Each structure stands twice: as C-alpha cells, then as structure tokens.
Amino acid sequence: TEKQREAWDLHEFADFSLAETAEKLGISRQGVSDLITRSRDRLEELESLLGFFHKEDAFEEEIRELRRRIEHLSSGRGGAMQKAEGN
Structure with missing residues (x-):
C-alpha cells in the first residue's frame, strides 16, 4: 500500500527511527513496525517469485x-x- 511504501522509505532509506516515522505518518510506533514488517514480507515474497x-x-x-x-x-x-x- 502507499502507507507501507511511505513507512518503508522513511525508515529504510531516510534512516528515520520508528518514533520519527510514526510522528511523520501520524500513527503509533507499533503501527509503523507493522507496516514495515508487512512491507518486508511482501518484498521477500516478490523476491522469491521473481x-x-x-x-x-x-x-x-x-x-x-x-x-x-x-x-x-x-x-x-x-x-x-x-x-x-x-x-
């Protein structure tokens, strides 16, 4: 999702902490963690396919x-x- 992509980009590429990412997106740290976990799972799934x-x-x-x-x-x-x- 767009929210997953934004969380991933901020955390992985812009080097934001979970707290910084949460503040930027207006969600909880746990919410960010969940988005990043789902993003990582999806990327791993796509990598295994492609x-x-x-x-x-x-x-x-x-x-x-x-x-x-x-x-x-x-x-x-x-x-x-x-x-x-x-x-």
Missing part, C-alpha cells in the same frame, strides 16, 4: 568472468596476437 537478487548475482559473476578473460587476452595470448598482426 529472483532478482539471484539474477543480479549471476549477472555480476558473468561480468567478473568476462573481465578475467579480457585481462588474460590483453596480457597474454591476446597481446601476442596483436604483435603478430602488427597492431
């Missing part, structure tokens, strides 16, 4: 592997190939 974090980790590993290959080619065989070609 797997964004897992996909991001796999993508970053592929990037690291490509960088290793580029470095290997430019410092080893790749450098020798460039010399043979006259570059």
Whole structure:
C-alpha cells in the first residue's frame, strides 16, 4: 500500500527511527513496525517469485568472468596476437 511504501522509505532509506516515522505518518510506533514488517514480507515474497537478487548475482559473476578473460587476452595470448598482426 502507499502507507507501507511511505513507512518503508522513511525508515529504510531516510534512516528515520520508528518514533520519527510514526510522528511523520501520524500513527503509533507499533503501527509503523507493522507496516514495515508487512512491507518486508511482501518484498521477500516478490523476491522469491521473481529472483532478482539471484539474477543480479549471476549477472555480476558473468561480468567478473568476462573481465578475467579480457585481462588474460590483453596480457597474454591476446597481446601476442596483436604483435603478430602488427597492431
């Protein structure tokens, strides 16, 4: 909900305490805690369905592997190939 999003943003991103978030939203600290818990539960549910974090980790590993290959080619065989070609 919009209220959950606002509570989450204030608490997690703006680093508001539960009390500060409660004051800003005009609700109790317990109300903020409940909103944040429901938000976290929903985010975890969506993550399990969509797997964004897992996909991001796999993508970053592929990037690291490509960088290793580029470095290997430019410092080893790749450098020798460039010399043979006259570059």
